[in-house]
Amino acid sequence: MTLKEKWLIIGVSGVTCGGKTTLSTELNKMIPSSIMISQDDYFLDVDDSRHTWIPELNHINFDITSSLDMDKMYNDIMNLIKTKENVYMNKDVCDTKTNSLSTELTNVTELTKLLCKKVQEVNVRILILEGFCIFNHSPVADLCCLKYYFTLTRDECYKRRIKRVYEPPDCPGYFEKCVWPEYLNLLDEVKTTVKDVEYFDGTLPSPIEKVLLDIYSLVENWHK
Template sequence: MSVKWLIIGISGATCGGKTTLANKLKELFPSSVIINQDAYFLPVDDDRHVWIPELNHINFDTLTSLDMNKMYDDIMGIIADSTCTMKSLSKPKETEDLTSIELQTRIQDLLNEKNVNILIADGFCIYYHKPIEKLCNLKYFATLNRDECYKRRTMRVYEPPDCPGYFEHCVWPEYLRQLEDVQNNVENVHYFSEFTEDPVKIVLDDLAQVLECVE
């Protein structure tokens, strides 16, 4: 019997905890696969980049900075079009009050029983690429307020590094555009913020629900 793939999309603000969440899920389910959008940035000399003359810098916070077709092809190469089909997503009562450890055990049992593996697509703008967005069975989006986003961004080292004004000119406006697009055009998204107490538990609850409905 071929493996079916359940795909989790994790997108949103830079420094919003996307990769941390993806890695925690990988720790809980070691057979899962992470595809990180950061691996698909175009070379800096690629003429598809958008150049910001006033900053003398590339805008790395747009879809044009990425080879999303390659990311999609790599995902399809793994899943071989064997995505999960599901019945109605009514939440099973027996999983509502489980602890995280109990949920992890329940989910692993369901993965084994239904021959399902998990692929996690992690990236700041994966929902802009509609073929990838349509693959996602579960969709999450990390939000941040401006001050927190700026504080976290300044603690990171990028290559090439952010130039003065890059956050104000590119990072924050592009994030707001993406957030608006997701809110208006992408269905069934679960939003996190810096105040969300336990994102992993939320994802585990959703996973248990969805896996109960996999045919």
């Protein structure tokens, strides 16, 4: 590689079943040069002593940050982006985001083509980080130039959650005891401690166009 490769890191987080994986996967497919890292790949093994056990449910609490090896996730990210040849987008560049494309450009296919061309031209790699609590681990959160967070109401979240099959599966009472209250705790922490997060209602249509415009703006400004 003769030119330094620049990395734009995007974080997509939020409530279970809210749409974060759908958006992240969609972005990953639309931008062929992008890489996606899922927080789900960093859950501790079920027999790991670091897990928090809920005696009354006879079940592990998987909805807290300590159920994951976040240090490993962070180290894997840094091993990917932080080499002597590579640099990643810092806060000064992140703060320059302005939508410079015409507001009349609403065709997602056209927008994607323009973005992919610009990404190649400027030699930027897109790294997408996806998971329910990536912003609750400050080393990972601090790497993200763009931060998106999906929310749902309790009823909508429960309606979607019961249609999913997990391994190990949710036990009776797990949603009420762990899933929902832990989500509220994580959300409150993000709102209190993490800046520049954009919140999306998970019941609304995909915000893919908005995200693509944000990415384009950052890439273009970095080029300048």
